[in-house]
Amino acid sequence: MQDVQEVLNNHFIMERLADLHTHTTASDGCLTPTEVVEAAKRAELAAVAITDHDTVGGIDEALAAGRKFDIEVIPGVEISTIYQDRVEVHILGYFIDHTSPTLIERLDVLKNARYDRAMQMVEKLNAAGVMIDFGRVQELAGGGAIGRPHVARAIVEAGAARSMDSAFGKFLKEGGAGYVPRYKISPMEAMEAISEAGGVSCCAHVAKLKRDELLVELINRGLRAIEASHPDHSRAGRKFYKRFAKSRGLIATGGSDAHGFAHNMRPGVGDVTVDYDVVRQLRQASRFGDSSRIKCLEE
Numbered sequence: 383m384q385d386v387q388e389v390l391n392n393h394f395i396m397e398r399l400a401d402l403h404t405h406t407t408a409s410d411g412c413l414t415p416t417e418v419v420e421a422a423k424r425a426e427l428a429a430v431a432i433t434d435h436d437t438v439g440g441i442d443e444a445l446a447a448g449r450k451f452d453i454e455v456i457p458g459v460e461i462s463t464i465y466q467d468r469v470e471v472h473i474l475g476y477f478i479d480h481t482s483p484t485l486i487e488r489l490d491v492l493k494n495a496r497y498d499r500a501m502q503m504v505e506k507l508n509a510a511g512v513m514i515d516f517g518r519v520q521e522l523a524g525g526g527a528i529g530r531p532h533v534a535r536a537i538v539e540a541g542a543a544r545s546m547d548s549a550f551g552k553f554l555k556e557g558g559a560g561y562v563p564r565y566k567i568s569p570m571e572a573m574e575a576i577s578e579a580g581g582v583s584c585c586a587h588v589a590k591l592k593r594d595e596l597l598v599e600l601i602n603r604g605l606r607a608i609e610a611s612h613p614d615h616s617r618a619g620r621k622f623y624k625r626f627a628k629s630r631g632l633i634a635t636g637g638s639d640a641h642g643f644a645h646n647m648r649p650g651v652g653d654v655t656v657d658y659d660v661v662r663q664l665r666q667a668s669r670f671g672d673s674s675r676i677k678c679l680e681e
């Protein structure tokens with residue numbers, strides 16, 4: 383007869399978990415790709431997906447760290463899109479070929495637009511009397527995808543706001559003195575880019591969308607997964623979207639959306655997880671797992 387400890391150990395080993403939504407310094411996260419992978423290892427995860435905003439710049443470093451720390455790293459991305467000029471939709475891509483020239487080209491367009499936007503924000507803030515320097519904003523972005531958090535940090539440094547949250551609230555939210563709308567692609571264009579890179583498209587934090595008809599349209603256009611578990615989803619919301627996924631034959635994913643900010647009680651790597659089986663399903667649905675899909679994509 384197995385003793386109790388052995389049964390417990392086996393149970394523990396069987397419970398393999400994955401965090402499928404994390405950000406690094408390649409976009410607006412505070413941890414380097416290596417640090418995110420280390421954090422995932424500390425959280426005893428079996429796998430972690432790197433899903434930076436509009437960039438695959440952190441993937442190579444994360445993959446190397448994955449090999450070093452013996453943890454599976456799933457190459458991913460989170461593309462910001464806009465639906466019908468109104469609704470912001472984030473499309474996650476999993477098991478992408480992050481070296482795909484088509485994907486890189488599309489992300490470069492977004493990156494250049496981010497750069498232009500940050501520059502315009504600085505100009506508007508300067509005109510409003512908030513004297514921050516674009517060079518400093520670039521420095522704060524550390525060569526990664528430049529965005530509002532870096533402008534917010536520069537505002538705090540300049541003494542015009544006490545915290546990043548207050549910088550956002552005072553200047554950077556829609557209608558604020560430094561607000562500039564973003565250039566975005568449509569969810570369908572993002573799904574196309576992910577598909578061309580062999581990946582699986584997933585609609586991020588679906589409960590925040592509050593538009594199930596939009597979800598249905600995305601599904602009709604090839605969406606394969608939805609993010610049912612997210613820190614901003616209520617328990618009831620997670621349950622609802624897990625059931626929704628099941629009824630539509632979609633993969634229900636989940637992750638912490640960790641940015642590594644050490645304030646405002648933001649989630650850390652491993653705070654929201656899914657069973658490792660979800661990783662298997664995603665791999666199977668990607669070009670790496672499903673040979674019939676390659677054919678379908680080529681036709």
Ligand SMILES: [Zn+2]
Nearest residue numbers: 460472586587
């Ligand atoms: Zn998002």
Ligand SMILES: [Zn+2]
Nearest residue numbers: 403405460639
């Ligand atoms: Zn995110």
